[in-house]
Amino acid sequence: MQYEEYIVGLGWISRPCPAGLLYVQDDCECTKVVAVSKPSACTPEIYLPFNNSHYDQSGKNNYILNENVVVDNGKAVFNGYNSQLVIPRFTNVDPSTIVVKVLYTSDHEMLTQPQTILSNGNCGQGSSIGIAESYGSVIFTVGTITTNTISSATVPVYQTASHEKDIVLSFNQGVLKGKLGNNEKVMDHLSRHLHSARCALHIGNSGNVNGGWFKGAIEELSIYLCA
Structure with a gap:
């Protein structure tokens, strides 16, 4: 079931309830438990192939705000100083599972400071998910919550040439x-839930939380809430 939520700076946006829950007006939350059949396949919440535009192609019609990103020849080109994509769909979400896949190009060997691939840390509350890259590595970060304690965990994976x-x-x-490619790093025994960041997901910018503006080209980006 869909409901609408007001996000400061973005206005009213349509939001889906988590699977197995319905929106209850009196509670102003998705609180009613309903039986659902287990999906036969894990499908993306967001799918950006950048074939002709920056629009979501997942079939779920998620709104994507484009700020100075040029889509050309199957790539979204970020200029490194004021271009980003903003996805309100992931504001105030705290899933136990999230998978982000990005196919991109960048000249990381020229970097003098980290640059942001994506983050939801732009609102001054820390990020619950972030990917950045530096000269030597791609840096994967999550912010988790246990009771009222928020913790951050990071794994770096070394860059290749x-x-x-x-x-x-x-x-x-x-x-x-x-x-990154065939190289993988794992960190376990973390809290089982991401903390709920009151910020949209930004592609190419983190307000310097995870890194600076991204300069490069993204060929494909997809986000799943299932493994």
Whole structure:
């Protein structure tokens, strides 16, 4: 079931309840438990192939705000100083499972400071998910919560000489995995839930929380709430 939530700076946006819950007006939350059949396949919540535009192609029609990103020849080109994509869909979400896949190119060997691939830490409350890259590594970060305590966990995966990168951030039931090509690092025994960041997901910018503005080109990006 869909409901609407007001996000400061973005207005009213349509939001789905988590699977197995319905929205209850009196509670102003998704609190009614309903039986659901287990999906036969894990499908993306967001799918950006950048074939002709920056629009979501997952079939779920998620709104994507484009700020100075040029989509050309199957790539989203970020200029490194004021271009980003903003995805309100992931504001105030605290899943136990999230998988982010990004296929991109960048000249990481020229970096003098980290640059942000994606983050939801732009609102001054810390990020619950972030990917950045430096000269030597791709840095995968999650922010988790236990009771009222928020913790941050990071795994770096060493860069190779290739400017073409296929990366995956996976967080599932307290296990964080960061993957770059065939190289993978794992951190386990974390809290099982991400903390709820009151900020949209930003592609290419983190307000300097995870790194600076991204300069490069993204060929494909997908986000799953299942493993």
